[in-house]
Amino acid sequence: MNYINQGEKDTRSGFGDALLFLGKTNPNVVGLCADLTGSLKMNAFKKEFPDRFFQIGIAEANMMGIAAGLTIGGKIPFTGTFANFSTGRVYDQIRQSIAYSNKNVKICASHAGLTLGEDGATHQILEDIGLMKMLPGMVVINPCDYNQTKAATIAIASHEGPVYLRFGRPKVPNFTPENQSFKIGEAIVLKEGSDVTIAATGHLVWEALEAAKTLENENISVEIINVHTIKPLDEKTILKSVHKTKCIVSAEEHNYLGGLGESIARVITQNYPCPQEFIATNDTFGESGKPHELMDKYQLNSVAICNSVRKVLKRKS
């Protein structure tokens, strides 16, 4: 199947549009924001449902606690702030009041990773997937484009339990189907191939598709899996693929420590050991720059994926 860029759109707008849809279709859905309503694209929800929108101010710890409390009484709270302030800043609040308390809170995090851009490392969290996947019971989702973020946002409202939904700031190719159904924990094989598996999440999924074009010209048959749900990980789909290809490259906009790649490594070492290469940041903080400049500098792009594929193929043979 060919995936065509239907136009550049930001994933956070997928979240905002879906939240508005949920507002209309599910009266229990409420929104909370810590002074970033515009950045999170929550303005439409706020305008349409002022009684169900809570402006918390710059107080993320309080926001997480209030969200936990709102579930007591049947509400489904969606919290919105940047990924850094959605996780690292409030880790213990999430751990005790939400995860350990098994509260039905949807932690929605924008501006994740390097593609936040010019604001620099204080705001570019590259550790959030690791932080959140370590919490028992927490679902961790990182959709790849506008359409998928919209579908994921709608899907998590029907999931009972805490969810971390990670998305981003920049406009990126929108290429997955409009109005797709989103199944938590079911990875999607975007392209079948036999030489190598690329398991990508978030913004790196499009880069993997781009990489495949180059690699096909080198007669390398690439299988691409969109691992939108990092936890629970779709072990079956990944293992089925590596049984065929016998090597894998993982790709994510995150530190390799604690990221998708490490989750995959655990699965393949336990079940079907084979060579793996990691596209991820190398235990470093980010810095200021334009999103694409940063992705180039930190080698989170299709060129880097191609290089890792060539390397992993050599290791296989």
Place this chain on the structure above:
Amino acid sequence: MSDISFLSQLVTQSRRDILRMVHKAKSGHPGGSLGCVEFFIALYYTALEIDDKFSLDGINEDVFFLSNGHISPVFYSVLARKGFFPVYELNTFRNINSRLQGHPSVQKSLPGVRVASGSLGQGLSVAVGAALAKKLNNDSKISYALLGDGELQEGQNWEAFMYAGSNNLDNLIVTIDLNGQQIDGSTKDVLSLGDIEAKLKAFDWEVIVEKEGNNLEKVISVLKLAKTMTKNKKPICILLHTIMGNGVDFMMHTHDWHGIAPNDEQLDLALSQNPETLKDF
């Protein structure tokens, strides 16, 4: 409402429960628990409007959140005595596989507990969220919380105080257990809380001071008064002066019994000061 002599018997029995639980587990927090017995009895037997059957959502009933989760012994004792779960289960406090975790947990569905607490400073935000949910549900009942004074050093409380005050959250009654003690010493010596009454008033809260927080009738009255002040555009805080270790002479007026268990002799002495009234678990 139950009569005062029965409630006094419950106070004494709950003290015995606390002492015996902590002694049996050889760990736990007796000091703060003993200081809050009158509050918990007054709250559960005279203030809270609750259904017979516990539900996590607490729709159309008052809800209560314990923020300083380490005083779980008094919480568990009063929940059990009130019938949330069997009194004999107090035997399992802090044991492996028990629902009565060292700090309150919802993992094993212990009736009466709606959120975990223990890591301090988080309960007020949760109580604020539950109060907001009640407003959305057109539920006229109240969200209650108990906070320790030491935990006011956690900044999240002040985020929540600011939010509730600024948003006229008037279905929220918070009690602060002012026993003046924390692990490393008096709150004054560790990090002075300053003039809490003035601080809360500056955050647009109604504040009621009760100097005799271990006088059962006074606590009943102050909770009653607080309820009359709800639905009036302001959250309400009761500053409840209590004595840590109340009811056991050698545990009173000191932080020494914050988090240690009495030995056999100390237990006997403590129990002799609180003769059995209802039946020990």
